[in-house]
Amino acid sequence: MDLNNLTGFLVHRTDLKMTNFFTKLLKQYEVTPEQWGIILVLDTERATSQKELAEAIDRDQTTVVRMIYSLEKKEIVRRIQNDSDKRSHNLYLSDKGMSLKTKLMPIVTAAHEHITKYLSNDEIQQLHDLLAKLYSTVKDE
Template identity: 90%
Template sequence: MELSNLTGFLVHRTDVKMTNFFTKILKQYEVTPEQWGILLVLDTERATSQKELAEAIDRDQTTVVRMIYSLEKKEIVRRIQNEADKRSHNLFLSDKGMSLKTKLMPIVKAAHDHVTKYLSDDEIQQLHEILSKLYATVKDE
């Protein structure tokens, strides 16, 4: 068996290159691809718990707490204690965070269009379905 025939290797190689590409695009805005994922999930109006956020971006809660702390220091995210459960916090985008999200949306869309430029809409849909199947196979391993 050759390395280039291993699905895991091909997925990992692609992930590394795409992460590097998006990191380069977002660097001037002082946002990482992971932080961009948080910006996409959070809103200025609807509260999101740290647990919901961790599930949405598929990270453990300890990692999410560190990421939230970093975004809070940049005044992008607001963390407000949940009145019903004092152990929990509600997360919101700040006005600065919403402005950044709005500014980055067309930039990230253009970057997405660039990395998928050789794929048809049907191929993109198929790729999403295939990656979802691969993920479902290993997500609880």
């Protein structure tokens, strides 16, 4: 069997290359692709719980706590204790985090356009649909 006929191999190989490409773009801003995911999800206006964030970026809560701690040290994220549930924290982007999000958005948009430059809008949508189907097959495994 040829590796290039295995969907899992092709998806993984593509993911590695795309992650490396994106990591290089974000390195000068001292942000990882995973941290960018958090920054993108968080908003300065609406509180987000750690559980909601973990679900949004599809990571376990333990991993998310470590990532939040790192972003807090960089003063990008603010964690405020929930008034109604003292065991829970609300997460917000700090002013610095919002500024970083604004600065990175055109860079991320350009990166997306670069990696999809040989695909039509219909093909991009089709790719998203196909990846969603693959994901739904294995998400609970």
